[in-house]
Amino acid sequence: GHVVGSVLQTIVSVVLVGAVGVAMGFRSTDASVLEWLAAFGLLALFALAFTWIAVGMGLGSPNAEAASNNAMPLILLPLISSAFVPLDSMPGWFQPIAEYQPFTPAIETLRGLLLGTEIGNNWWIALVWCLGLTLLGHRWSKAQFNSDPK
Numbered sequence: 001g002h003v004v005g006s007v008l009q010t011i012v013s014v015v016l017v018g019a020v021g022v023a024m025g026f027r028s029t030d031a032s033v034l035e036w037l038a039a040f041g042l043l044a045l046f047a048l049a050f051t052w053i054a055v056g057m058g059l060g061s062p063n064a065e066a067a068s069n070n071a072m073p074l075i076l077l078p079l080i081s082s083a084f085v086p087l088d089s090m091p092g093w094f095q096p097i098a099e100y101q102p103f104t105p106a107i108e109t110l111r112g113l114l115l116g117t118e119i120g121n122n123w124w125i126a127l128v129w130c131l132g133l134t135l136l137g138h139r140w141s142k143a144q145f146n147s148d149p150k
Helices: 002-023 033-059 064-070 072-080 095-099 103-115 122-147
Strands: none
Touching (some): 033 064, 033 072, 033 103, 033 122, 072 103, 103 122
């Protein structure tokens, strides 16, 4: 129930942020309704994946304070992706870190869907990341919940 609530809360947040972006002047170049739905679906899948990972981190925490802080490092992942700086302009040693993490293919897919840039194979890499993290987080959370002596 908490996971569904969190994902719904994230979806509402995405819709609100999107509405503010449109109100401020964001215009998708030639995105069709199907591309907008695909972008929304990818964001919902991403929310589900990272919610399950956060649940696993929370269940593995010794107390409520630690549970609320354990997932904080996940906030840094978009900062070390291609969200703000193109991969080819990053230092050579840093490019593999930015390229091979979940946010970069998702961001490049969203750009492709909404702005018409090249998606390449980023769409299926983002999908695999989402499904893999969802499965991992769900199994990890379920195992911790079932082994909890409380």
